[in-house]
Amino acid sequence: MKRILALGLDVGQKRLGIAGCDGTGLIATALTTIKRSSFQQDVAKLKEIIVERQVEILVIGLPYSMDGSIGFQAKQVQKFAQRISQALQLPVEYVDERLTSVEAEAQLKTQKRFSSFQKELIDAQAAAIILQQWLDERRQN
Template sequence: MPQPHISALALDIGRRRIGVAGCDRLGLLVTELPTVQNRSFRTVVDEIKAIATERRVNVLVVGLPYSMNGELGKQAVWVQTFAEKLSSILQIPVEYVDERLTSFQAEQMLQAEGVTLSRHNKGLIDQKAAAIILQQWLDQRDRPSTVPSSPSPTSSVTGDPE
């Protein structure tokens, strides 16, 4: 049975930007939030903490970029390490959603809305991708998950997420 009140914060974690989306307390409406620039891990922690505190977030939902064959590649392992570290510092549990093709879907949706995409508004794609990730998670809450809440890395992390 789903929780009566949920406050999830979805993150589309990238090396330059982090798309962010939240939902209402009933888990019905998804809202795109401002993109966080990934300049330093400490800055990301501070910005996400402020959003999480304001929204009383009780779960982080992170898109995991599985490869097209369903394996965890280097980028997915890096994202998972980043998310686990963020989760630990913020003391908020993290759950994962398979985010394959969400950026492509986001671009298609923005173009359908008449948005001209350029290098100056890539944050819009990240926001929309985070919203798609959160909507997928909300849709799957009542069904058994196909993505484990803590997948095992299949390769070592190259580089610290800081």
Template sequence: MNNVVAALGLDVGSKRIGVAGCDRLGMFAHGITTIVRKSWQEDMAQLQALVSDREVTTLVVGLPYNMDGSLGYQAKQVQKFARGASKHLGLALEYVDERLTSFEAEQIMQSQGFSPRENKGMIDRKAAALILQQWLDRRRDR
């Protein structure tokens, strides 16, 4: 009986990658860290350390669809990164529609008294947690 959930949620941006993890039961997602992007090798080294430490099997990546449901330039860049990361790290890859997660993360932060402008890394982690939570909820509902 292997019902352990080991997934990382990623909010991939051009400057930062928000990273979230979940409990082993797959109930709750939480922000772990924000990777400041430097190079492919450094990004992968940081992700590999998290994957090894947390025994991750699945990468859950937020895909920024356009409001009309189409894939724009940014979504295609995220897909390219995600496919490469999945292959490099040897992980299953799943996508979640991440429209408005960064906006939702900013709203949560403001309600908690944080300034989104001064805490961009925290927004990225929260957005990654929202992405992963959406995947966990969908997975549980199946």
């Protein structure tokens, strides 16, 4: 069975939530959050994780509008994804990320791992939800 080496990203203006999965592709786990600075520094930090985890694909949450259209924020994410894909020489797949931050916050609250000052935890958990959706869709197909 082929190992699944994917990294999930929740792309925000201030932070990048990062999630990884086990090699079987069953479980996504929140890993970390990168505080965004320059594009070059974002790429360097991502590259460290990608090399360590032998990542072969990036799964990026696309923030569609509630009506399903691609708005300003989604276009910004797509631009970033294209640049990061070229810089890291990795393919990108998108997952609808509507309401993942709300879901992430709810999950963290039930696990008693959350305070409203810990936005980094929400971003990493949202990345895990994005990656888990992608893994689940792959298994179903």
